[in-house]
Amino acid sequence: MKKLLLGTCLLATPAFAEGELKVYHWFEYIPEELVQKFETETGIDVTIDTYDSNEAMLAALKAGKIGQYDVAVPGDYMVKIMGDEGLLDTFAPEDLPNFGNIAPQWLDVPFDPGRKSSIPYQWGSTAFSVNRDVYQGDIDSLAILFNPPAELQGKINVLDSQGEVLALGSIYLGIPQCSQDREQLKALSDMLVAAKAHWASFGSDTAKDVLVSGDAAAGMIYNGFSAKARAEGANVEYAFPKEGYVVWMDNVVLLKDAPNRDNALKFMNFLLDPENSAAVTNYAAYTSGVTGVDPFLADEIKNSPENNPPADQKGFFIEACDEETQKLYDAIWTNLKK
Template sequence: MKFRTLLAAAAGAVMLVSGTTMALAEKLVISNWDGYMPKDMAEKFKAATGIDLEIAVHATNEEIMGKVTASGGEGYDVLFVSSPFAEALNNLGLLAPIDHSKIPNLANLYPEANELKHDPGNTFSVPYTWGTTGLCYRSDMVKTAPTSWNDLLSPTDDLKGKITMLSTDRWLMAAGFLADGLSVNTTDQADLDKVRDQLIAAKRNLLAYDDTTFYSKLVSGEALMVQAWDGWCNYGITDKPDIKYVIPKEGSDLWVDTMVVTKASKNPEAAAKFIDFVMNAENGKWVVENIMYKSPNKAGMEAVDKSLFEKYPNMSITPAELLKYEQLRDLGNGMKAFSKTVSEVMAAK
């Protein structure tokens, strides 16, 4: 009996050590854009939960989409992707459902953040940032403030050669769609052909296609007007207050960047803990102050010093106003014709 007791105690100790080892060895693999969350996120998350983070970086949605579809999601736990890609991954059966009971900080979201068209109720994705796309310009150097997408596509002579547009497929085409009063999700061939021709004509007046340094071109004066995501325009405003942001009268798309959990994740509970940690008020506040994007995290937005909204007026767009704009959606089979059209624009001289 005594021997058995000692043996049982020893076994219990082994189980305890083994359990501790497993906890210490527990690790999540996150893929995100560079600089899109706090640099000390891994350290803070481990201190709070004991779980290690391995953070991979992807440059584009297309890059991580390719990796995940090729591997079936193996090797990844949580992905940061824009909503059309989250929707596509879910339609391919590669995402796990979001267990709201394990993410209490979802209560920090604005009510409107539960009404997003790509995923009503946030069943497979959790919104991280959201915003608009518009025109960012040098108010001290542009004779007439832009008000329309056509000011970008058919510029006045003084702006020719001093304009940049986004090269990312969905946003490049959206400029033409919005200018023509079309849905940003249209796949109608006649609409695609019309916008293709407009974008080819507009290409002749561009300084460049630019998705990453357009705000610095504005600061230097090399560019006078650019198509921009609102937060990236704020980077320019930081260095040059004469830079202004406007949503054209025809409107904007509503873009949403999200967090999703892969169905192949070996640690779904830990993944839920990570998302819950990201959704606390402190991290929501960091997003606004550092990425310069609006956050659907109401608690985070309310923690920000209100002077920030005065310096960057586009931060003050309300969730209700955002939801008036059409959200980019997964185009499914329609993406083939869409991508072909973009290729034709890019190949045109």
């Protein structure tokens, strides 16, 4: 894990310091300047450790890191899992003066009804991008990943993320995400194993870089990472496949036994300010879950093709399976990664 230590130069005198904040966060997802702004405004020292998948974050917390961090940034389905496993604390709306800035569609969400443990952070999609210098054919199907044309075989990077890989595989086959049907599960496993023969790598934190460097000609990717790759000069096009794609909402959650609970609430409230939320959007190239951000957004973010899916294409949230069903999917993933 990378560790980002921020603000020590800003808080040189102990008299000014107002404590600490320990954040468990996705990689390359928050601008350093915004964290420094929070430190300057509050006098709180922020430490950020990073992870590259929801599952890695959950495993680390369950392995003993709960009680070491104040907040984390899980995806929608992972919020529900963490809540069900007793890993989250709760707060009242009045604890966050900016609570009213939450966009209405992200307020009463099924993974945290009424927002008692989480606030919206950013939302976006997961599909794939293709280097148009390498492949000029249609990219309207998830077959690009799971039954790729000859030009892309051996040149595909896939996210090292169980949730997204299995969800997109299920969408491609047209089967439920939490199926208990043995034939459907076998079909999913067989399809993924066959597709793996055409993949060059698994990588989440490198998903953008391999497209920019040319080490991959196509890749499963988050829409914001694809926009960044394009901005860095890669001739890539992000696809919204006809079968569907994954839609996700990342959320900042208050963790159980947070050692700096009050500072965690200050940080969450800070992120609900439209200008601060827009700073994350401008950096990460996703979409904010807060109202009032438009005046602060860069034009290239507002007009990004990665943020404007066709009206006739459908997105699906990753579903949280019950414990017994999840074991079946864990087995498929373990077999795929061996």
